[in-house]
Amino acid sequence: MRTLPGFRDFFPEDCARRNYITGTWRRVARTFGFSEYDGPTLESLDLYRKKNSGGEILGQLFSFTDKGDREVALRPEMTPTVARMLIAKAREFRKPIRWFSIAPFFRYEKQQKGRLREFLQFNCDLVGDDSPEADAEMLALLIETLRAFGLTSDDIVVRVSDRRVWMDFLAERGVKDEAQAREALAVIDKLEREPREVLEAKLSPFGLTLGGIETFLAEAKPEFFGRLQRNLAARGLEDFCVLDLRIVRGLAYYTGLVFEVFDRRQENRAVAGGGRFDRLLSDLSGGKVNLPAIGFGMGDVVLGDLLGERPDAKSRMDSSVKADLACDVFVVVADEARRAEALGVVQLLRATGRRVDYPLTADKVGRQFKDADASGAPVAIIVGQEWPRLRVKDLKTRMESELAQAALADWAANLQTPAP
RNA sequence: GUGGCCGUAGCUCAAUGGCAGAGCCCCGGAUUGUGAUUCCGGUUGUUGCGGGUUCGAGUCCCGUCGGCCACCCCA
Incomplete structure (x- = not known):
């Protein structure tokens, strides 16, 4: 008698730890003026099949047919749900909309360190403002959240990139078709992981060379990043971000800024990730709602591992757990x-x-x-x-x-x- | 889904193919109104599960389930 693989029991101490994490998430989001929302745990399978998620997520769905013959899935991410909610009542909310949620998610994948089948995720979205200042505000929220756990710029780094930089790069080299560009990005996403020969072979159909991309990576100084850094510097947060154009991200709906948070030692998986999806609401609503948006998600599993590994962050968490139980x-x-x-x-x-x-x-x-x-x-x-x-x-x-x-x-x- | 390593008490682990153990935790006690540490005693096992080899299997072999790691991808 035990839990299903990838699912967890929460004994009181585990619950206290979870309370610490969710409580910190909630507290920081509120200091940024964000409001909490939630949606259903179970959704129609179609919500994820409408090819807005793309990538691996479809293959990792916990899906089944319910007693009413409906094809349903436990939610693997929040963005489709929040997109539907926004489309339904977009006119009712003052812009920009600042929303966050803390909720359980499910993905059917083999469990290993940092990856379970049920996990909690903190989701923050800023909707209705496509300015670089909005991007900076979201990165600031992301960084402040991690700082609230006692993590410093010695512990973590936000690797920032922008898909528009790549789209321009590809267009200049003749890759103008969107589907083609997306495939090329998928190859660029693997720069860190695949051997050079494989990369060369995959790039050549697009008329690209590994050398050309490496030169671009080394020399590109996109304007957006300087602006971002100046905004963050005004808040004293510039040490947390680095430009890293190798970040592209798997989800299909990202259109601009994309970013992932890693521990500096690269011992864990991504702690958080997100980006800008300016066309998703328009695409999903058939053009009825046309609002730009940027958001990120942060899971409790990798974060929990990391907090346990950093002495300062750990003692902070431990004393909260102790106080919770006493x-x-x-x-x-x-x-x-x-x-x-x-x-x-x-x-x-x-x-x-x-x-x-x-x-x-x-x-x-x-x-x-x-x-x-x-x-x-x-x-x-x-x-x-x-x-x-x-x-x-x-x-x-x-x-x-x-x-x-x-x-x-x-x-x-x-x-x-x-x-x- | 593919590959490698692993699975013994609630936890951490030990046991040459020959009687399944230790530490921690937990529970009780050391003359009845004061908790560190100490001392004494006690519980805890279908050795993940199912087959096989053997006089004999925790140990060797096969399968299966689970875990860790890598690939894939990502919170």
Whole structure:
């Protein structure tokens, strides 16, 4: 009895880790004025077959026929869903639209490090503005999100490219047909991975040479990148980005800027990726809605691995996990005859919003302190013979003081608890 | 989907073809109102699963499932 391959159980500690990641995503997106939205987990298979996704995603769909004979698929990405939502109500929202979502996705592929069949993804989209400043704003959001986890420009890098640069390059060399250009881009996408001879062979049908492309890669100084860097420099974020025209990305709908985030040591897969899709909404709506858009996705799997590997980021995550799992107060029932009073104390503390644990049945005081320690509570309230006075024990310093029962509500209101 | 390596207690691992073990974790105890560390005791196994070879298989062979890595691609 175990989970299906690529699917996960979330024990409390795993859940706390997930809460840390999703909570950080949500917090940063909100600081950029983004609103949260969501869509259905299950979609019509047609949504992905309309060849807007393309690439491998179609082959990785978790799809089946439902009891009503509909062909359906668990969503493998958010962009088609958000595109449909935007098309449905495009006129209702003030532009540019700033939306984010945090949701589970499914892809049927062989699981390995950084790749599961169910994962969470943070999706951010900026719709209705095609300016380079909008591009920079999205990269800033991406970078700030990673910074919020304690990652620095020594840990990660955003490799930035632009498909328009390549389209111009190809057009100048006679590759003008769009389908052909797309095939050529697929070869360029493999520059890092395939041997030179194979690349040469694949490029020659387009009238291209590997040498020509390498020269272009080395010498090209596209104008867009300088503008992007100046915008990011004004925010102090310029160290996070490098121009890397080798990034092309597999999804078919990208039209301009494209980017992927990697750890500097290149030990993991891409942490996040995205780009500009200025024609997707128009294409999907048959021209009814014509809004440019840029977006990115960040998965929880590679990010989680990376956070565990970087000491600073890890200690940040660990302390959040600890705070998430801990109680605020442990009530010790030192005298079983005072259990009723102890329950009153528990009730009062909980009413103030404190997380409270206590022994459900009679237990030795020594055992109770052990449990108090394990509960993670920084402080214990001891209810016993001295009632209506209470003893307050700081579980770290082991110092005790006395508190009148009548003063308990005020004491609880002033209790400092670490932010989760 | 293709290839390589791996699969023993909840976890980390040990056991020449010859009685399946250790550490950690967990639970209980060390004269009844105070939790570090310590000491004592206890539970935990269809050796992933199914066949085969052998007097005898955790160990060798075949299959299968699962995991890791690479390819493919990407969050």
